[in-house]
Amino acid sequence: MAIIVGYVPTAEGAAALEGAIEEAKLRKQRLVVVNSSRGESLVDKRFASGSEWESVEHRLADSGVEHELTQLVDSKDAGDQILKLAHELNAELIVIGLRRRTPVGKLLLGSQAQTILLQADCPVLAVKP
Amino acid sequence: MNAFTELLNGFATAAHPTNLLYAFLGVLLGTAIGVLPGIGPAMTIALLLPLTYSLEPTQAFIMFAGIYYGGMYGGSTTSILLNTPGESASVVTAIEGNKMARRGRAAAALATAAIGSFVAGTIGTLGLALLAPAVVKLAIKMGAPDYFAVMVLAFIAVTTVLGSSKVRGLAALAIGLLIGLIGIDPTSGQQRLTLGIPELADGIDVVVVAVGLFAVGEALWIAAHLRRTPAEIIPVGAARMNREDWRRSWKPWLRGTVIGFPFGAIPAGGAEIPTFLSYVTEKKLTKHPEEFGKGAIEGVAGPEATNNASAAGGLVPLLTLGIPTTATAAVMLGAFQGYGIQPGPRLLQTQPELVWGLVASLFIGNAILLALNLPLAPMWAKLLRIPRPYLYAGILFFASIGAYAANLSTFDLWLLLVLGGLGFAMRRYGLPVVPAIIGIILGPTAEEQMRRALQISDGEVSGLYNTWFSKAVYVVILLVLVVPPLVGWIRNRRRPKDNDVLQHAEKTGD
Numbered sequence: 001m002a003i004i005v006g007y008v009p010t011a012e013g014a015a016a017l018e019g020a021i022e023e024a025k026l027r028k029q030r031l032v033v034v035n036s037s038r039g040e041s042l043v044d045k046r047f048a049s050g051s052e053w054e055s056v057e058h059r060l061a062d063s064g065v066e067h068e069l070t071q072l073v074d075s076k077d078a079g080d081q082i083l084k085l086a087h088e089l090n091a092e093l094i095v096i097g098l099r100r101r102t103p104v105g106k107l108l109l110g111s112q113a114q115t116i117l118l119q120a121d122c123p124v125l126a127v128k129p
Numbered sequence: 130m131n132a133f134t135e136l137l138n139g140f141a142t143a144a145h146p147t148n149l150l151y152a153f154l155g156v157l158l159g160t161a162i163g164v165l166p167g168i169g170p171a172m173t174i175a176l177l178l179p180l181t182y183s184l185e186p187t188q189a190f191i192m193f194a195g196i197y198y199g200g201m202y203g204g205s206t207t208s209i210l211l212n213t214p215g216e217s218a219s220v221v222t223a224i225e226g227n228k229m230a231r232r233g234r235a236a237a238a239l240a241t242a243a244i245g246s247f248v249a250g251t252i253g254t255l256g257l258a259l260l261a262p263a264v265v266k267l268a269i270k271m272g273a274p275d276y277f278a279v280m281v282l283a284f285i286a287v288t289t290v291l292g293s294s295k296v297r298g299l300a301a302l303a304i305g306l307l308i309g310l311i312g313i314d315p316t317s318g319q320q321r322l323t324l325g326i327p328e329l330a331d332g333i334d335v336v337v338v339a340v341g342l343f344a345v346g347e348a349l350w351i352a353a354h355l356r357r358t359p360a361e362i363i364p365v366g367a368a369r370m371n372r373e374d375w376r377r378s379w380k381p382w383l384r385g386t387v388i389g390f391p392f393g394a395i396p397a398g399g400a401e402i403p404t405f406l407s408y409v410t411e412k413k414l415t416k417h418p419e420e421f422g423k424g425a426i427e428g429v430a431g432p433e434a435t436n437n438a439s440a441a442g443g444l445v446p447l448l449t450l451g452i453p454t455t456a457t458a459a460v461m462l463g464a465f466q467g468y469g470i471q472p473g474p475r476l477l478q479t480q481p482e483l484v485w486g487l488v489a490s491l492f493i494g495n496a497i498l499l500a501l502n503l504p505l506a507p508m509w510a511k512l513l514r515i516p517r518p519y520l521y522a523g524i525l526f527f528a529s530i531g532a533y534a535a536n537l538s539t540f541d542l543w544l545l546l547v548l549g550g551l552g553f554a555m556r557r558y559g560l561p562v563v564p565a566i567i568g569i570i571l572g573p574t575a576e577e578q579m580r581r582a583l584q585i586s587d588g589e590v591s592g593l594y595n596t597w598f599s600k601a602v603y604v605v606i607l608l609v610l611v612v613p614p615l616v617g618w619i620r621n622r623r624r625p626k627d628n629d630v631l632q633h634a635e636k637t638g639d
Contacts, residue, residue: 039356040516041359041516042165042213042517043359043360043362044359045362073357074356
């Protein structure tokens with residue numbers, strides 16, 4: 001059993017991380033932080049850089065929660081990645097951050113959050129920054 | 130002063146609104162593809178070759194030259210911010226430029242690269258305008274053996290100077306020459322290497338070859354190596370320099386120009402050697418030797434000026450002799466041939482409007498590039514976020530349209546696929562693409578000159594080297610074979626750890 005949080009180096013990602021730490025403390029569960037990229041473009045600002053990833057680690061160490069960090073490059077979308085991991089680890093809870101979306105943005109682009117909300121087998125906590 | 134009057138006429142041509150628009154489009158596109166690693170000016174011009182069916186030659190070449198220059202500007206942005214050179218000419222820039230950016234001096238590095246490119250590009254273009262008529266005077270006296278010698282020099286230089294392995298370079302050249310032979314022999318009328326396929330009798334269209342080797346080959350290569358950990362890009366605002374930066378930059382700019390222009394003008398294989406020479410020179414002459422290796426501005430200013438000066442220099446042999454020294458120039462030569470214009474000594478007389486309009490538009494393009502690059506560098510860097518599947522799907526789309534449009538035959542599409550496979554195999558086994566493309570485009574012309582020389586001498590081999598000029602060129606060829614290994618030896622001793630950066634850029638093939 002574990003809590004999984006999808007992390008991106010943005011305000012939404014930070015909010016998700018904070019929410020996840022709170023939950024991990026309450027539930028006394030291990031926290032798994034996931035950050036992934038499809039690795040298709042040369043630069044992906046949603047993929048945490050070395051220093052950003054380190055600060056996440058510091059934050060977790062400070063909080064005293066048992067934790068694990070996973071950063072991966074895979075053909076799967078971040079949403080599918082988190083669902084797969086949740087299934088493997090038999091997760092108790094998934095924590096994600098929600099970002100503001102414009103009507104046109106919703107029309108044109110898919111949403112990783114929506115994938116997770118609709119397809120997860122466990123409860124999902126959606127946090128706004 | 131004749132050159133200046135001609136140049137002023139050229140400005141009149143270039144200032145025509147339509148031509149200005151094409152110059153602007155060219156530099157815009159050039160900067161964009163310069164920023165993207167793996168997509169160089171040669172590939173872009175190859176993809177745009179089908180435009181030559183409908184555009185006026187002047188407009189097409191103004192745009193192509195803009196792409197050529199723009200690629201040199203854009204390459205530095207990626208080198209500095211990402212430590213991945215966008216172009217092989219920007220490999221050396223990455224050494225100091227990325228270190229500067231890591232120290233928080235990215236804005237100054239981008240500024241010195243852009244302003245240095247402008248200074249060198251302008252001086253280099255002026256050099257082109259002044260030198261071209263002089264070279265033409267010399268070139269008019271050149272006979273078939275002289276031309277053949279110069280072309281052999283171009284082959285040898287491109288083969289041995291570029292790339293890590295001479296054997297691979299020669300193999301690539303041989304592949305190029307072989308593909309160039311396909312078709313009807315112009316002297317005897319016999320079919321060669323056509324394998325009994327009627328479509329091959331006319332030879333393979335240069336569009337199909339260039340697009341297949343560059344675009345399809347690169348797309349397949351990227352598809353095979355798609356997933357990679359995203360690189361870390363250094364955030365930056367608008368490029369600017371302080372007084373100290375100016376003081377330290379202007380001399381390297383001028384020195385870089387002086388080093389780059391002659392290297393571009395002689396067939397010595399592009400910008401890689403002169404940019405490295407410029408880097409070494411700046412390292413020797415600097416008053417801040419302790420900063421080299423940690424981000425010295427001289428190490429960015431010099432090589433960036435050099436690569437633009439050599440781009441300008443590279444147009445001299447292209448326009449006056451019809452001999453390309455880089456892959457981009459080779460594809461441009463292909464475009465000239467597509468129009469039925471043979472670049473050479475008589476080009477300046479038969480097409481003065483084209484040549485001088487082109488030169489003048491280079492001045493204008495340079496100024497536009499400076500205006501585009503100084504404030505907009507961060508915006509260009511955003512191009513790196515484009516997911517590559519979309520990017521290369523677009524490239525393949527254009528490649529197929531271009532290949533089909535060449536003869537409106539599906540046979541060319543199969544040929545494109547085969548050549549794309551060849552391009553992929555060459556990348557896979559480390560064969561440089563540039564010698565192949567130069568072999569394909571220059572090979573038939575070289576053969577024609579060789580056979581003309583041999584016909585004149587009635588089959589005597591001495592007919593190939595019986596003029597003083599051709600003898601001198603063969604001596605230069607010997608030097609080209611001997612000197613670069615020495616340079617390479619010194620380079621390896623000095624900077625063994627930069628080799629992977631260099632090799633990466635060689636694979637991209639520009």
